Amino acid sequence: MFEKVVIANRGEIAVRILRACRELGIRTVAVYSEADRRALHVRYADEAYAIGPAAARDSYLRGDRIIDVARDSGAEAIHPGYGFLAENAGFATACAEAGITFVGPPASAIAAMGDKVEARRRMKAAGVPVVPGTDTELRDGEILAAAGRVGFPLFIKAAAGGGGRGMRLVGQDDELQRALEQARREAMKAFGDDRVYLEKAVQGARHVEIQILADGEGRVIHLGERECSIQRRHQKLLEEAPSPAVDAALRQRMGAIAVRAAEAVDYANAGTVEFLLDQNHDFYFLEMNTRLQVEHGITEAVTGLDIVKEQLRIAAGEPLRHRQADIRPLGHAIECRITAEDPFNDFLPASGRIVRLFQPGGPGVRVDAGIQEGLEISTFYDSLLAKLITWGETRDEAIRRMAEALREYRIVGVSTSIPFHRWLMGDAAFLRGDYDTSTLQARAPAQNGGFALAEPDREANRPLAALVAGMLNHGGRRRT
Ligand code: MV4
DSSP states (O other), X not given: OOSEEEEOOOHHHHHHHHHHHHHTTOEEEEEEEGGGTTOHHHHHSSEEEEEEOSSGGGTTTOHHHHHHHHHHHTOXXXXXXXXXXXXXXXXXXXXXXXXXXXXXXXXXXXXXXXXXXXXXXXXXXXXXXXXXXXXXXXXXXXXXXXXXXXXXXXXXEEEEEETTEEEEEEOSGGGXXXXXXXXXXXXXXXXXXXXXXXXXXXXXXXXXXXXEEEOTTSOEEEEEEEEEEEEETTEEEEEEESOTTOOHHHHHHHHHHHHHHHHHTTOOEEEEEEEEEOXXXXXXXXXXXXXOOTTHHHHHHHHOOOHHHHHHHHHTXXXXXXXXXXXOOOSEEEEEEEXXXXXXXXXXXXXXXXXXXEOOOSTTEEEEEOOOXXXXXOSSSOOEEEEEEEEESSHHHHHHHHHHHHXXXXXXSSOOSHHHHHHHTTOHHHHHTOOOXXXXXXXXXXXXXXOOOOXXXXXXXXXXXXXXXXXXXXXXXXXX
């Protein structure tokens, strides 16, 4: 095992990785921007290095500086977390050239899955079902004929896109030309690559993903699925495992296909294969995320594995410790993403100082957070403050524990998504498990874009507002 690892990230995921390292007896090296001098991940690490000003491109995205930190500190490996450098094949290659282990898949697998046209080609060849669409990127003159073959409605997607970035829904052929020009322009601006392809739009489907683990010797297993259909503008708000729509037989079929997808690109380490699951229980490969994901914790809760420790072991050259038959999911887990956003105002990113913080607890409650009282929340970075995960023997128990934990949770000084989640825990369709990727949008009044919290619910939150104000006043008096 490694003796020392650099954690090339911040916030809750840096803290999560630090904990896994310390459990394995690995010394930890944090990197931080000027804005994060007082952050939790800096306090918890054995060593910490400043790598630049607040802007991510001058700090957390500076792969060269992070490799220098690994060299200077004598670390053997870099864990990138998610975001920033996690899915950057160039960074994985640069680590290898510097003699440092990248805790993640081979650069070749990142590159193959990062190019969505190449990924579709590889998946089709391996017998993985893909959404009907074009097999190559499109030349301008080809689009009308190609669209005719694919059928409407369809998505124009950027070859270099992913995660919902660079997609455009087209309802009929007279919208095609304009949409193509816009899609190319946006793709060029966002990715420096204007290649696009077409996919038939699968409507009313669920977004279900399979977690896989692979070692460096060709062994691949899956850890079951996560249901991720509760999203807004392609940001997931809540995930659960298992999916209310997946039974043991379907899990086995989807899992086997996900393993095949990983094998087709000689994958190693942890990864996630995303599928659309339609009402007929047909499923289609969407993309593979070649990194640790935000929502990995719910899979840990139902399988009992520690995915980050497994990542470190695999990167250190150890074989997988589990066979497929050893993986037996137990119970139900839910994650609510606690973000610094105002759900009463179109989920506008919020900033402010956390003046009071009360984190929930109790049986089956896990809080992965990168925050503490006194921390200044800026809009420089991703708005994720914490992940609240509950586990129960049944889905109902997990939901009740979540509702209670959300009632206990108090973050004072910055708006958060907590009121949205409190509302969701009482929503009839959610309680029935009867939802898909269109549910939030369909039920949302246009003016608040995806959050149907009605006026009476807002009233119901008044006592909370008074309590918060009371806490603030109390604190103020005590200081003076
Ligand atoms: C789709 C799709 C339907 N049909 N592709 C969004 C995230 C990225 N991984 C791919 N995504 C989708 N791709 C085809 N051909 C539906 C989604 C999708 C989605 C679309 C609109 C609104 C919310 C969504 C939530 C999850 C997935």
